[in-house]
Amino acid sequence: PHSYIHTREFRLRFLRADLFDAKRAAKRLATFLQTMCLLYGTYALERPIRLSDFSKNELKVLNAGRIQLLPYRDRGGRRVCMGVPSQKHDLHHPVTRAKIHFYLWWVASKSVETQRNGLVMVTIHNPAISDATPSSATAESVSSAIDRDENYDDIRGLPSLRFAKIY
Numbered sequence: 001p002h003s004y005i006h007t008r009e010f011r012l013r014f015l016r017a018d019l020f021d022a023k024r025a026a027k028r029l030a031t032f033l034q035t036m037c038l039l040y041g042t043y044a045l046e047r048p049i050r051l052s053d054f055s056k057n058e059l060k061v062l063n064a065g066r067i068q069l070l071p072y073r074d075r076g077g078r079r080v081c082m083g084v085p086s087q088k089h090d091l092h093h094p095v096t097r098a099k100i101h102f103y104l105w106w107v108a109s110k111s112v113e114t115q116r117n118g119l120v121m122v123t124i125h126n127p128a129i130s131d132a133t134p135s136s137a138t139a140e141s142v143s144s145a146i147d148r149d150e151n152y153d154d155i156r157g158l159p160s161l162r163f164a165k166i167y
Contacts, residue, residue, distance in 0.1 A: 003046050005033065013160040016115035032160055039099050049103055061092045062100050069108055078164045079114040081105075083123040105159035118164030 004010055011029070018024040036044035040053060054062065070080040081104060108114050 004048055005045055010160075013109055013115055016112070017109075017118075017160060017162040019162075028160070035102065039095060039102060049106055051103075054099070054103075058096050058099060061096050062103075067100060067104060069104055073113075073117075074120055076117060076164070077113055078117045078120045079108045079111065080120045080122060081108065083121065085124070102159065105161060109159065109161035114161060118162040119159075120164055121166045123167065 011025075014025040014029040014032070015022065018028055033045065036049070040049055043053075051059070051062075064086070066085060067081065067083045070082055072080065074080055105119070108119055
């Protein structure tokens with residue numbers, strides 16, 4: 001079948017993310033595809049995710065700017081992603097939040113430079129708001145749907161890019 005997941009460029013994203021460790025890259029790729037199917041459906045295997053795949057409500061959450069890719073890189077050439085959770089964070093469905101994160105990470109990983117250097121994630125953390133609470137996407141809604149698979153223990157292994165630093 002002709003799908004973006006069968007292209008050399010797609011596979012190279014994962015190899016670069018894991019510094020050409022083929023075993024780790026294969027695990028990352030398989031986990032990524034499982035997660036994309038879980039979040040977006042099987043059409044995520046046919047073509048890359050795009051903004052038109054989001055519902056009106058999901059776009060509203062995305063446009064709120066809680067998480068965004070900054071238009072510049074740090075001194076090491078790494079792309080910077082900024083997260084600023086609001087007090088209304090828990091009002092948004094956890095899967096919606098996960099879909100937005102994965103979409104932005106996918107967009108960031110289009111750049112070969114980002115694939116090589118990784119992504120810096122900066123979060124203004126509010127202890128009252130966390131994606132590690134039982135009602136969050138990564139902890140409950142998504143992980144219960146994937147039966148607490150051991151591949152999902154660390155969110156850093158999911159995207160098609162490497163997190164160089166998380167602040």
